[in-house]
Amino acid sequence: MPLFELIAVTHDYGRVRALSDVSLAVEAGAIGLVGQNGAGKSTLLQILLGLIRPTQGIARVLGLNVRTSGVRVRGRVGYMPERGSLVPGLRGVEYVALAGQLSGMPRRQSLRRAHEVLSYLGLEEARYRYLEQYSVGMKQRLKLAAALVHDPPVLLLDEPTAGLDPDGRAAMLGVLRALAQRPNRSLILSSHLLGDIERVCQTAVILDRGIVVRTGQIEGFRQAQPKQFRLRCSGDARALLDKLRSQGIEIQAADAGGVARIRLPDQLSTRDVFAESLRHSVLITGLEPDEEDFAMAYRRMLSAGGT
Amino acid sequence: MEPLDSGYRDWSGRLRPAWWACWPIAWTGVLLVLRRKLFWLLLGLALLDFLFFFATIYLKAQVSVQNPAVAAFVNQVLSSVTGAGKTYREFMFAQGTVTMLVLAFAGELLVGGDYDQGGLTFYLSRAVGRRHYVIGKLLAIALLVNMTTAIPALILFVEYGLLTNSLSYFRENWRIVLGILGYGAVMAVSLSLLLFALASWLHKNVPLVMSWACIFVLLPAVGEILRHTYDDRRWRLLMFWRDIRLLGSWCFDALSDNDVPLLTGAVWVVLAVWVVCILAIIPRVRAVRVVA
Numbered sequence: 001m002p003l004f005e006l007i008a009v010t011h012d013y014g015r016v017r018a019l020s021d022v023s024l025a026v027e028a029g030a031i032g033l034v035g036q037n038g039a040g041k042s043t044l045l046q047i048l049l050g051l052i053r054p055t056q057g058i059a060r061v062l063g064l065n066v067r068t069s070g071v072r073v074r075g076r077v078g079y080m081p082e083r084g085s086l087v088p089g090l091r092g093v094e095y096v097a098l099a100g101q102l103s104g105m106p107r108r109q110s111l112r113r114a115h116e117v118l119s120y121l122g123l124e125e126a127r128y129r130y131l132e133q134y135s136v137g138m139k140q141r142l143k144l145a146a147a148l149v150h151d152p153p154v155l156l157l158d159e160p161t162a163g164l165d166p167d168g169r170a171a172m173l174g175v176l177r178a179l180a181q182r183p184n185r186s187l188i189l190s191s192h193l194l195g196d197i198e199r200v201c202q203t204a205v206i207l208d209r210g211i212v213v214r215t216g217q218i219e220g221f222r223q224a225q226p227k228q229f230r231l232r233c234s235g236d237a238r239a240l241l242d243k244l245r246s247q248g249i250e251i252q253a254a255d256a257g258g259v260a261r262i263r264l265p266d267q268l269s270t271r272d273v274f275a276e277s278l279r280h281s282v283l284i285t286g287l288e289p290d291e292e293d294f295a296m297a298y299r300r301m302l303s304a305g306g307t
Numbered sequence: 308m309e310p311l312d313s314g315y316r317d318w319s320g321r322l323r324p325a326w327w328a329c330w331p332i333a334w335t336g337v338l339l340v341l342r343r344k345l346f347w348l349l350l351g352l353a354l355l356d357f358l359f360f361f362a363t364i365y366l367k368a369q370v371s372v373q374n375p376a377v378a379a380f381v382n383q384v385l386s387s388v389t390g391a392g393k394t395y396r397e398f399m400f401a402q403g404t405v406t407m408l409v410l411a412f413a414g415e416l417l418v419g420g421d422y423d424q425g426g427l428t429f430y431l432s433r434a435v436g437r438r439h440y441v442i443g444k445l446l447a448i449a450l451l452v453n454m455t456t457a458i459p460a461l462i463l464f465v466e467y468g469l470l471t472n473s474l475s476y477f478r479e480n481w482r483i484v485l486g487i488l489g490y491g492a493v494m495a496v497s498l499s500l501l502l503f504a505l506a507s508w509l510h511k512n513v514p515l516v517m518s519w520a521c522i523f524v525l526l527p528a529v530g531e532i533l534r535h536t537y538d539d540r541r542w543r544l545l546m547f548w549r550d551i552r553l554l555g556s557w558c559f560d561a562l563s564d565n566d567v568p569l570l571t572g573a574v575w576v577v578l579a580v581w582v583v584c585i586l587a588i589i590p591r592v593r594a595v596r597v598v599a
Contacts, residue, residue, distance in 0.1 A: 049432055071325050075434030084425020085432070089339040089416065101331040102433035104322030113318055120314045146429075151318035179315070 001063050003028045003154065003186050004048055009057030011043050018043040019054070020210040030180035032197030032218070033190040034298065035207035041190045044207070045158060048188070049074055062154065075104055078147030082159040085143060086131050092142055093118060093127040099146035110149065117145045121175065137168040144175070155179065155187045161196055169196075176200045198294040206301060214301050218294055227264045231273070232286035240280040244273065261290055328435045332443025336417045337450050343416070346409055353405040353455040360398055360463055363388045368470035390467045390476060392483050392559030398463065399456045399490055400552055406455045406494075407548070410448065410502050411519040417447055418506035419515065422591075437592045441503070448499035457491025482560065489558030497551055497577060500584035507591035523548055540565075544572045547580060 002025040011019045019040045035041050046052045047059050050070025059066045061073045087095055093114045100110025118127045121141045126134065134142060140160060147155055160176060161169040177200050180187045189200055197204055198218060206213040231251075233240065241251055241260065250263040264270070270287055277284045340346050367388065371378040388394055421427040430440045464483055468476040501522070509515050530545030544550060550573035556562045557570060 051431060071434050071436050074432060075322055079432040081425070081428055081432065085429040086424060087335070087339075087426045087429060088420065088424060089342060090335070094335075098331055098335055099429070099433060102328045102430065102435055104325070104327070104434050105320065106323065107331070109318075109320055116316060150322070182315075182317075 002026055002060075003031070003062065004188075005058075005060040006044075006047075007058040007060075009047065009054045009059055011040075011047065011052070011054045011056075018210055019047075022057070022210075022212050024205065024212055024215050026203065026205065026215065028186040029203055030187045030189070030201040032201035032204040033188060033207065034192070034194065034197055034204050036192055038209070039207040040210040041192075041207055042158075043210075045156060045188075045190055048156065049077065049079060075150075076152050077154045077156050078103075078150065078152040080140075080143045080147040080155070080157045080160055082162050086139065088132050089130065091128050091130055092123060092134065092145075095131060095142060096145045096149050100149040103150035103152075105150055113149050113151075114145070117148050118142075121145050121148075136163040137165070140164060140168075140172065144172075148179075153185055155185070156190075157187065158190045159192075160189065161191070161193065173199050194294050194298055204294075206298065208302055227266070228290040229262050229264070229270065229273075230286065230288050230290045231260045231262050231284065232258055233260075233277070234283040234285050237280075237282050240277055240282045243276050243280065247272070247276075249273075259286075322434070325435045325439050328433070328439050329443040329446055332430065332435075332440060333446035333450060336444060336447030337454075339416050340409070340413045340451060345412060349405060349409045349412075350455065353402050353409075353459075356398075356401055356405070357455075357459045357463075360388060360394075360459075361466060364463060364467050364470065368467075390471075390480065392480075392486050392561045395460045395464065395483060395487055396490065396552075396555055396559045396561055399460050399487070399494070399555065402456045402459065403452070403494055403548075403551075406452050407498070407519070407523060409451060409455070410498055411516045412512060413448075413451065414502050414506035414515040414519075415510065415512045418444055418503055419510035419512075422507065422510050427592075441588060441592055444503055445496075445499040448502050449495035452495045452498050453491050456494060457487050460487045460491070486555075486559035486561075490555035493551055493554045493558070493577070497547075497580065500581055500588070504584035504587040504591075507588060540569065541572060544569065544576050547576065549573075550576045 005025040006022050009019055009022045010017065022040075022044075033041050033044065043052070047054050047066060048061055050061075050066035050073045053067055062076055064073050064076075066073050087098070090098065093111070096114035096118060097107070097111045100113055101107055103110075105113065115124075115127065118124060121144060123138060123141055123145065126138060131139070131142070140163070144157075144160065147157070157176065161172050164172060173196060176187065176189065179185065180200055187200070189197060191197055202217060202219070203215070204218050205215045244262065245251055247268065248265045249268065252261040262273070264273075273287065274284065367378070367382065371382075387397065421430070427440075431437065435443075461484070464480075464487065468474065468480075502519075505515055505518050509518060527546040527549065530542045533542040533545070534540060553562070553566055553570055553573040554577060556566065562570065
């Protein structure tokens with residue numbers, strides 16, 4: 001059974017089409033939902049939560065139709081929104097316990113579980129403070145705690161690192177990565193920060209202007225770039241690089257670490273690079289396949305329309 | 308924040324149906340109101356009124372036993388406090404006036420804030436439907452109303468009966484309980500629907516209080532002026548609080564002859580207000596956006 005499934009889903013806001021005939025089925029795991037502002041991520045999240053009805057099409061989460069079983073879907077999903085979604089006047093532990101009760105937990109169990117989850121996320125000392133006294137980072141962790149309190153099989157996270165400083169962001173991503181590795185649990189991370197997606201998720205759904213550009217394993221996106229390598233040399237390699245250029249090899253200038261990116265034409269191989277380095281008495285200390293990072297692959301896919 | 312090692316524990320248990328969530332929604336609303344000091348002041352006024360009635364009933368019972376000669380004088384002075392239905396009606400009407408003040412300022416806390424600060428997203432992204440959210444919020448407002456009206460009235464009823472010489476008071480006046488519950492229900496439903504509808508559109512305290520004042524102060528004044536101008540008592544139907552009181556009088560079987568012709572009109576006005584409020588609430592609850 002796929003984690004979620006969309007069949008010819010279209011959604012319009014008046015004359016504006018937010019999602020256009022989207023059909024996909026995504027298996028369980030850590031899935032990244034990627035796209036710029038206006039790509040349709042928010043609309044897709046709302047549809048998966050059963051909060052809006054798609055104009056056309058069918059959406060299912062864990063086999064449940066979101067149109068007819070929205071409450072059941074939300075009972076099996078833990079949602080962490082990007083902004084707001086707080087209830088001022090409540091203490092941290094009360095807020096999380098309330099989230100548990102709204103998810104169907106009995107009161108005592110939700111309270112006990114709220115304490116556990118807040119301790120796990122490092123809010124043990126702040127759990128009796130009022131929400132208005134929480135910092136931005138603490139609020140994000142609090143919302144994550146509210147999403148986790150009923151231990152749902154699916155976590156739906158919308159820009160979880162929004163507003164966090166670098167340390168907070170790294171810590172949050174560490175937690176999410178660990179949560180994604182739990183057995184029988186899945187995570188859908190919606191973000192426009194490709195680095196976040198790359199660090200947490202194995203699968204990505206790339207949206208652009210309401211259309212799914214590409215779906216698949218992130219590793220698979222990166223491996224699409226052939227004949228490109230990272231070259232590291234010891235000593236003065238200018239003569240070597242000039243020679244390689246004269247043979248038709250594209251060379252980008254070395255970065256601060258002394259690593260140059262080279263692209264070999266079809267008729268040449270790495271053996272030819274090593275042969276030239278011997279002739280020029282230059283020691284090659286590294287020649288590795290240069291996989292694109294996810295950001296490069298994303299930009300390439302958007303410009304090429306998904307290829 | 309430490310990443311997960313062995314600190315995270317799974318949870319497995321039976322989840323309750325969504326209707327169970329109405330109570331935590333309601334109780335959270337009441338808790339938010341009771342945490343604000345302003346409401347302690349207003350609820351303190353209601354408590355004073357309740358204590359006055361409580362003490363009066365006790366005083367009359369004691370005096371009638373210890374000094375029957377003085378009892379007649381006391382009964383004359385405190386003639387408004389008897390064991391009849393009218394007493395409880397008047398008590399609930401006076402308490403309801405204080406409650407309206409409480410609700411005017413509580414609207415933002417109970418409902419309006421959910422729209423401004425994302426509370427609506429919090430509630431509706433859980434395993435509850437829109438109807439559970441609405442009923443939970445209406446229940447919160449109804450609890451606040453009944454905390455100051457019906458529940459103290461029931462306490463006074465029990466006190467009065469216990470301070471008589473026998474339990475015959477309860478047997479002979481059991482309909483007063485129905486009156487208290489009926490009047491309480493009409494007040495609770497009317498005020499909760501009205502407050503929810505207004506707060507879901509206006510959100511903030513100032514416009515809420517102003518619109519509340521228009522309905523319960525300005526409109527009655529207009530109704531009274533029109534009644535005098537056209538010499539037609541039906542203009543009093545514009546006084547919504549009075550229409551609720553008419554229904555309450557009917558519940559207590561204490562409707563005066565003058566008010567009998569207005570009863571049907573009052574029923575229609577109250578029902579119309581309920582329908583308009585429900586129609587106003589529906590689009591506001593559908594307006595949730597999970598992501599801003």
